[in-house]
Amino acid sequence: MSLASDQPKSNAAGKPTLYKRIRLDIETRILTGEWPPGHRIPFEHQLMARYRCSRMTVNKALSELAQADLIERRRRAGTFVRRPQHLSAVLKIADIRAEITALGRSYGYQLIECQRRTATSADRARLGVSTAGKVVAIACRHSADNVPFAVEDRLIDLSTVPEAADADFAREPPGSWLLHHVPWTEAEHTISAVVADDRTAKELDIAVGAPCLVIDRYTWRSARTVTAVRLHYPGETHRLVARFKGG
Amino acid sequence: MSLASDQPKSNAAGKPTLYKRIRLDIETRILTGEWPPGHRIPFEHQLMARYRCSRMTVNKALSELAQADLIERRRRAGTFVRRPQHLSAVLKIADIRAEITALGRSYGYQLIECQRRTATSADRARLGVSTAGKVVAIACRHSADNVPFAVEDRLIDLSTVPEAADADFAREPPGSWLLHHVPWTEAEHTISAVVADDRTAKELDIAVGAPCLVIDRYTWRSARTVTAVRLHYPGETHRLVARFKGG
DNA sequence: TTGACTTATATGTCTAGACATATAATCGTG
DNA sequence: CACGATTATATGTCTAGACATATAAGTCAA
Incomplete structure (x- = not known):
């Protein structure tokens, strides 16, 4: 099917893309302490419903957060805020x-x-x-x-x-x-x-x-x-x- | 369609998943200098043909490399090895x-x-x-x-x-x-x-x-x-x- | 030659659905 | 009650295809 009629994904207004918005939403909740370490993040299907998007979109946001070590994902169990609430800096040490x-x-x-x-x-x-x-x-x-x-x-x-x-x-x-x-x-x-x-x-x-x-x-x-x-x-x-x- | 008959994606043999293999292949070429800074990486459609997979799979590998700052992606122009060939360390500074x-x-x-x-x-x-x-x-x-x-x-x-x-x-x-x-x-x-x-x-x-x-x-x-x-x-x-x- | 306009193209994002896999939870059995 | 087998479920990976968008490259007029 085509989705153009179902779901506006236009970025003409200069808004960030949906997966970035999802990522930022979750990140903010973690960094403000609203979701403390150990807290279980809503399941992918719940986030799909909340943001009215497909699972791949939610998955992309969560994958990036997992790569940044902000969350931990465990099959069957769910997704959790990681315990050591740390700052993470990319330190570039060139040749x-x-x-x-x-x-x-x-x-x-x-x-x-x-x-x-x-x-x-x-x-x-x-x-x-x-x-x-x-x-x-x-x-x-x-x-x-x-x-x-x-x-x-x-x-x-x-x-x-x-x-x-x-x-x-x-x-x-x-x-x-x-x-x-x-x-x-x-x-x-x-x-x-x-x-x-x-x-x-x-x-x-x-x-x-x-x-x-x-x-x-x-x-x-x-x-x-x-x-x-x-x-x-x-x-x-x-x-x-x-x-x-x-x- | 179902892909199970077209493309084995089983991981029973313990092999890494396809997108990780693509990522590692490219990363190795960059880090060994085979693809020096500035080199243009094959287009997504070329990598699709080489690895016989869909564009999303190639895209996932390239997106992660871009996130790690190893490559730079420019619309219409293509994907390039980034110039400052640097080591990149995630320095975790905890509270x-x-x-x-x-x-x-x-x-x-x-x-x-x-x-x-x-x-x-x-x-x-x-x-x-x-x-x-x-x-x-x-x-x-x-x-x-x-x-x-x-x-x-x-x-x-x-x-x-x-x-x-x-x-x-x-x-x-x-x-x-x-x-x-x-x-x-x-x-x-x-x-x-x-x-x-x-x-x-x-x-x-x-x-x-x-x-x-x-x-x-x-x-x-x-x-x-x-x-x-x-x-x-x-x-x-x-x-x-x-x-x-x-x- | 230069600048404005158009076009082609590679990446960016997203969908709906499929199968794979690890594992928490449950169920049976000794 | 302890423990092994089974089941349910959430994440992991992948597909084929669609539309969006930035921009390199080509076109044309001043």
């Missing part, structure tokens, strides 16, 4: 070269050290692997307009990424190389603050004892560790910005 | 009380100062408003198992949230109160590192000069500022963790 060039500044890269070796026990602990294999250990520095931007200390597991043995990290930063050669399936960032030690201060050209933002990133492909990297940014100048929308 | 209780530790809260006043010029600059209205300024401390966890310095715009004038911030932390009373539509976090000054060191019970992680959060409802808050965490012990999946 450093892309980040710097996007700011309109010139990107510089210096390899400090690159060593291929059999994994030490410290390496194995850092990568979270138990068997001894080969690794590549890299220390390097990124700069913007010739000012130090971040120093990087990285370990790549060659048993997961054997191709990395042939990459030329004197020319291409390891982060860029990995991004373009290895698909990751999971990653974890940990952000913390430290004060600069002797070596870091020297490499970033800041004072010993100055604050640094530290990002530790682990990347996996399936169940295998790809790389572990620690980045030091000068804390006075660098900022991580995460902007996000609730509606 | 502090929820965060602490989720760790199985006892939550403590002390109001240090709470002042209702007409906005000073510094207040207006911080909130990003030009007109002089009333604000609430709050300083407080959160602790876990009686150890200082974070100190908070907050400004609430009463012209946006007049109800906040009647809230009792001596009993309920302002973050929790706001989360349950005010729907936000947009927010921004900025994460940086500093060293503890005299006052912060005293409030967090750490040494002057010790590293602190600082989170600045601004929250808006529509175009109106709701609140601006700055949180200081002891950098040695606190970590922000963002775990995310690429598949």
Whole structure:
């Protein structure tokens, strides 16, 4: 059948589309606490009746809310407001070269050290692997307009990424190389603050004892560790910005 | 028509569903660099032919990739791999009380100062408003198992949230109160590192000069500022963790 | 050449209905 | 009462087709 006569779906008046309205309605009820954590959201067929639309339209709204972790959907049981009422921000951490060039500044890269070796026990602990294999250990520095931007200390597991043995990290930063050669399936960032030690201060050209933002990133492909990297940014100048929308 | 005879959609063999397979296929091509930024992804009707499925199935896969900012979709033009090839992490920043209780530790809260006043010029600059209205300024401390966890310095715009004038911030932390009373539509976090000054060191019970992680959060409802808050965490012990999946 | 108008097309949204699947709830049985 | 089998039900996925809308591309006149 044609629906044009049944249901106006025109957007000529500038109103948001129906599924977005449904999504916003539910989202608002959750965020204001009207529907607290654990509350059961009306069934799809009830929302169909309330909004006079098809199940796919309701489903699209609920799917997006589930993807955003605001609700939890369980077969047969229903749909519920998730317990930890948290804010959720999409933090975009670009490849450093892309980040710097996007700011309109010139990107510089210096390899400090690159060593291929059999994994030490410290390496194995850092990568979270138990068997001894080969690794590549890299220390390097990124700069913007010739000012130090971040120093990087990285370990790549060659048993997961054997191709990395042939990459030329004197020319291409390891982060860029990995991004373009290895698909990751999971990653974890940990952000913390430290004060600069002797070596870091020297490499970033800041004072010993100055604050640094530290990002530790682990990347996996399936169940295998790809790389572990620690980045030091000068804390006075660098900022991580995460902007996000609730509606 | 029924499709059961045309197209097996059974998942008995444990295979992922079709739209997820399409999404993963495209995602892998993007993340390996096979389809670089700017590359045009096949049109929906081409993907329909390739995967022998309906347009809605292809559309669901592409919509999710667009939501994840991996691709950009433009009417008439097509679908393209987005330019800044970035990692994207969902950083979940819970309400502090929820965060602490989720760790199985006892939550403590002390109001240090709470002042209702007409906005000073510094207040207006911080909130990003030009007109002089009333604000609430709050300083407080959160602790876990009686150890200082974070100190908070907050400004609430009463012209946006007049109800906040009647809230009792001596009993309920302002973050929790706001989360349950005010729907936000947009927010921004900025994460940086500093060293503890005299006052912060005293409030967090750490040494002057010790590293602190600082989170600045601004929250808006529509175009109106709701609140601006700055949180200081002891950098040695606190970590922000963002775990995310690429598949 | 340039700007206004028209057209073609790819995505955006929506429908009514189908089958698939996990699981809460119920029912029987030892 | 405890526990395994059955049933009902809400969500998960998918289809074929329709109309809506933004806009790239082509057309034509000033």
